[in-house]
Amino acid sequence: MAIAVVNPTTGETEEEFTAHSAEEIESRLQKAQAAHETLRDLTYAQRGVWMKKAADILEAEVDELSKMMTIEMGKPIAQSVAEVLKCAKNMRFYADNAEGFLADEPIDDPSKVGASQAYVHYQPLGVILAVMPWNYPMWQVIRFAAPALMAGNTGVLKHASNVPRSALYLDTLFTRAGFPEGSFITILTGAAAVAAVIDDRRIKAVTLTGSEPAGRSVAARAGQNIKKSVMELGGSDAFIVMPSADLDRASTVGVTARTSNNGQSCIAGKRFIVHTDVYDEFVAMFSEKMAALVVGDPLDEATQIGPLATEGGRDEIAELVDDAVSKGARVLAGGGAPDGPGWFYAPTVLDQLTPDMRLVMEEAFGPVATVYRVTSREEAVAIANQTTFGLSSALWTTDASDEEFFIHNIDAGAVFVNGMTISYPELPFGGIKDSGFGRELAAPGIREFCNFKTVWKG
Numbered sequence: 023m024a025i026a027v028v029n030p031t032t033g034e035t036e037e038e039f040t041a042h043s044a045e046e047i048e049s050r051l052q053k054a055q056a057a058h059e060t061l062r063d064l065t066y067a068q069r070g071v072w073m074k075k076a077a078d079i080l081e082a083e084v085d086e087l088s089k090m091m092t093i094e095m096g097k098p099i100a101q102s103v104a105e106v107l108k109c110a111k112n113m114r115f116y117a118d119n120a121e122g123f124l125a126d127e128p129i130d131d132p133s134k135v136g137a138s139q140a141y142v143h144y145q146p147l148g149v150i151l152a153v154m155p156w157n158y159p160m161w162q163v164i165r166f167a168a169p170a171l172m173a174g175n176t177g178v179l180k181h182a183s184n185v186p187r188s189a190l191y192l193d194t195l196f197t198r199a200g201f202p203e204g205s206f207i208t209i210l211t212g213a214a215a216v217a218a219v220i221d222d223r224r225i226k227a228v229t230l231t232g233s234e235p236a237g238r239s240v241a242a243r244a245g246q247n248i249k250k251s252v253m254e255l256g257g258s259d260a261f262i263v264m265p266s267a268d269l270d271r272a273s274t275v276g277v278t279a280r281t282s283n284n285g286q287s288c289i290a291g292k293r294f295i296v297h298t299d300v301y302d303e304f305v306a307m308f309s310e311k312m313a314a315l316v317v318g319d320p321l322d323e324a325t326q327i328g329p330l331a332t333e334g335g336r337d338e339i340a341e342l343v344d345d346a347v348s349k350g351a352r353v354l355a356g357g358g359a360p361d362g363p364g365w366f367y368a369p370t371v372l373d374q375l376t377p378d379m380r381l382v383m384e385e386a387f388g389p390v391a392t393v394y395r396v397t398s399r400e401e402a403v404a405i406a407n408q409t410t411f412g413l414s415s416a417l418w419t420t421d422a423s424d425e426e427f428f429i430h431n432i433d434a435g436a437v438f439v440n441g442m443t444i445s446y447p448e449l450p451f452g453g454i455k456d457s458g459f460g461r462e463l464a465a466p467g468i469r470e471f472c473n474f475k476t477v478w479k480g
Contacts, residue, residue: 023183025210030096030329031319031364039186042210047219053204054149054176055224060202062146062174066121069172069201073117076199077110080160087160087191089321094185095156095331096365097283098320109164115447116468120172123465124472132479139479144472146174147250148226151219153180153240155232156331157286159188162231165445167206169468171196177206178225180216184332217243227251227471231288234456252460252470254288254452256385257413259443260406261291262428264399265299267418268440273307276391279416279442281315281369284328285389286335288457289414289443292386294393295402301395305354305373312369312391313355329365330388336365339388346372346379346392354393383409399427407433413453414443435461 025039042050061069080087088102097105128141150170154162163179170177181189193208209219213236220228220243227250230240237255244251261279263272279291296304320328330336340359347353356370373393375382381392396402406415406428414436417428429437435453436443445451445463452461460470 023212025183025186025212027094027187028184028332029093030331030333031093031321033333033363033365036093037187039210041212041215047209047211047215050204050207050209051149051178051219051222051224054178054207055204057202057204058146058148058174058176061171061176061205064174066124066172069174070117070120072196072200073113073168073172076196076201077113077117079195079199080106080110080113090187090191091159091185092320092328094187095159096320096328098325098328099323101283105158105161109160112161112165112447112463113168116168116172119465120169120468123468124173126477135478137478137480139477141477143475143477144173144469145475147471147473148175149178149224150175150471151178151180151216151225151228153216153228153230153232153236154182156182156185157283157288159185160192163188163192165447165451165462165467166229167192167196169463170471171201171205173468173472175226175471176204178219179206179208180211180219181208183212186210216240220244220249221247225249229460229462229471230254237458250471252452252462253458254460254462255413255456255458256387256411257288257290257453257457258292258383258385258409258411259289259414259416259434260402260432261294261416261442262402262406262418263294263296263300263304264402264417264419264421264424265297266420266424267300267304268420269300269304269307271440272418273304273311275442276308277311277315277369280391281312281327281389284330285369286331286387289445291416291442292391293405293409294391295396295405296393297399297402298395298397305371305393308391308393309354309371312371312389315369315389317360317366317368327366327369327389330367331365333365335387336367339367339386339390342381342384342386343370343372343390346375346381349376349379351375351379351381356389385411399424403428403431407431410456411453412455413457414438416442 124144132140354371356368450461
């Protein structure tokens with residue numbers, strides 16, 4: 023894939039970039055290593071001052087950044103603005119909390135281990151490689167970078183090839199805020215060069231957010247090198263609606279959950295599992311609201327759905343829907359791409375799914391919702407768990423026994439009750455099964471790339 027900005031609204035190439043040479047990558051790795059040797063010995067207070075300055079820069083440049091992201095990957099401009107502001111919030115969260123999260127942890131009674139004192143001491147690992155996707159060009163990077171830098175690590179970013187402007191912006195952000203040169207750097211390169219970077223002994227760990235195939239490849243390479251990795255991969259999240267749910271609110275939130283970021287979100291509600299007692303009413307409301315969404319130019323404030331980020335992504339969604347319809351799925355809204363330029367796809371709702379349809383098991387990365395009718399909570403959880411993914415889930419009910427049942431039985435990294443899945447700095451984020459391993463955000467997110475050093479004193 024060429025390193026270029028191809029505007030998904032028009033399909034036109036706006037700017038092309040030259041990949042960094044092997045010599046340039048080497049120079050950048052040297053700078054990252056040198057920066058770590060400085061950064062690890064600085065105080066949390068000093069790192070926090072710079073992190074908050076970086077947050078200030080993001081907020082001051084929010085208009086420029088949001089337009090840049092929207093042109094690169096097509097998200098509605100209001101969502102781009104929200105993404106930038108969320109990044110700044112996350113940076114301030116770790117600036118304020120890193121020292122507490124990484125404070126020494128003494129055991130209550132060191133005499134049990136024959137010591138006068140015993141504790142866990144957290145130390146940064148070093149240079150961390152981040153392989154990041156295009157769907158949240160700023161947020162996916164910052165949710166790694168903020169805790170990593172506050173812990174004293176440095177970061178090397180290999181961003182998606184279709185968001186090079188975002189990648190290059192991030193290349194200078196932290197240095198502009200005061201961090202030592204090389205604390206967080208970008209390498210412009212294709213996927214083929216990633217293996218050699220992972221192999222480099224200066225790289226101590228790897229984090230990837232992206233597709234399951236990419237995760238398998240990167241995790242395998244990290245494993246061969248006996249290096250820590252964190253994987254946040256795909257999701258096909260269940261959105262379960264039980265008889266006691268507030269159907270109007272559930273259907274409204276369900277539309278947002280399915281179509282935020284033009285439906286290109288790992289944690290989007292994708293499979294709507296609805297109890298038969300409320301199925302017809304919920305599906306009618308949900309389909310009507312999906313069909314009413316405004317599709318158009320993402321730079322227009324009135325637009326709710328912009329284009330998919332790539333032509334290949336739009337074609338893949340179309341293939342999944344066409345496969346399901348050819349095998350008997352019913353189209354309740356949308357179901358096709360509108361005429362005209364750009365990589366748009368209409369907000370779509372399908373039901374009457376059968377196991378032979380690809381949509382049943384594969385992730386739909388676009389504004390396409392599938393709906394399933396169930397007669398019991400046992401049937402609902404069976405469908406929720408039938409895919410290989412396990413990122414997050416949503417449950418709509420006011421029945422306490424339903425809550426307890428689904429929280430206990432859904433195979434996922436999170437369950438959101440009467441709301442849609444959102445990532446918060448204060449809560450751990452990540453999945454199980456083919457959705458990956460490890461956690462981002464909160465205290466676990468900053469500890470993932472630290473050495474848990476045991477200290478024992480006689």
